[in-house]
Amino acid sequence: MNGNDGVALEALDLSAGYGRQPVLRGLNLRVAAGEIYALLGGNGAGKSTTLNAFLGLLPPRSGRIGVCGIDVAADPLAARARLAYVPENVVLYEHLTARENLRYFLGLIDPGLARGETIDAALSAAGLEPSSWGRRLAGYSKGMRQKVAIALALARSAPVLLLDEPDTGLDPRANGELNRLLTDLRGEGKTVFMVTHDLLGAAQVADRIGFLSEGRIVDEFAAAGPERFDVDALYRRYAGWSAQR
Numbered sequence: 244m245n246g247n248d249g250v251a252l253e254a255l256d257l258s259a260g261y262g263r264q265p266v267l268r269g270l271n272l273r274v275a276a277g278e279i280y281a282l283l284g285g286n287g288a289g290k291s292t293t294l295n296a297f298l299g300l301l302p303p304r305s306g307r308i309g310v311c312g313i314d315v316a317a318d319p320l321a322a323r324a325r326l327a328y329v330p331e332n333v334v335l336y337e338h339l340t341a342r343e344n345l346r347y348f349l350g351l352i353d354p355g356l357a358r359g360e361t362i363d364a365a366l367s368a369a370g371l372e373p374s375s376w377g378r379r380l381a382g383y384s385k386g387m388r389q390k391v392a393i394a395l396a397l398a399r400s401a402p403v404l405l406l407d408e409p410d411t412g413l414d415p416r417a418n419g420e421l422n423r424l425l426t427d428l429r430g431e432g433k434t435v436f437m438v439t440h441d442l443l444g445a446a447q448v449a450d451r452i453g454f455l456s457e458g459r460i461v462d463e464f465a466a467a468g469p470e471r472f473d474v475d476a477l478y479r480r481y482a483g484w485s486a487q488r
């Protein structure tokens with residue numbers, strides 16, 4: 244884990260859990276800078292726990308975890324500064340507008356970031372309609388809230404986005420917009436690591452897909468390029484159906 248060598252996220256033989264319960268059991272995972280990686284797996288497989296480990300919220304019992312070449316256990320704050328986390332349900336101030344939320348949260352990080360031009364540029368890059376920027380979040384849809392959280396990440400210039408089930412509860416149009424946004428961000432060199440249950444959705448946007456089971460990656464597939472997998476066959480397998488069915 245010296246330098247980042249083009250690696251944005253890395254887990255090396257990582258074991259971690261809560262209390263006595265082991266959840267990640269020898270996780271090996273590497274996400275290249277500028278890649279969109281989708282992590283799938285059954286309920287309780289350890290997907291959110293993997294996000295928590297990258298965020299430095301769960302100390303490794305053994306193994307290592309790195310963000311842009313930084314050992315998370317050794318310097319969690321430096322690692323955290325490179326990450327933007329978008330939870331499944333974005334929690335922001337409901338009584339504040341999108342602009343006000345950004346001004347408030349950016350001001351806590353660095354008052355120099357909380358400038359009008361920075362905020363408007365980030366909201367625009369996140370794809371939020373300008374007519375919504377001055378409206379309170381109380382009337383926002385899930386997709387709009389997500390865009391505000393992504394705008395916050397963009398204003399912070401965090402190179403790596405971690406998204407927890409970003410597609411759950413989005414209608415097809417909002418999902419399409421999210422996929423376009425993630426693809427644009429990849430085009431600008433950002434790394435996207437998303438946890439999802441939606442294999443077909445992930446296949447549309449991800450470069451690679453990993454399957455987690457009992458705290459380990461059991462399968463990894465290229466989702467783009469000549470090595471692209473057969474989505475239908477993989478879906479049948481993922482859903483536990485036989486290939487003949």
Ligand SMILES: Nc1ncnc2c1ncn2[C@@H]1O[C@H](COP(=O)(O)OP(=O)(O)OP(=O)(O)O)[C@@H](O)[C@H]1O
Binds near residue numbers: 261285288290292
């Ligand atoms: N804060 C916690 N304290 C104790 N156990 C936890 C905690 N969070 C998760 N777990 C347990 O860790 C295991 C993995 O949970 P995790 O949330 O990482 O799975 P997941 O793959 O994200 O599942 P899902 O698809 O249901 O969201 C589960 O057995 C869960 O009960």
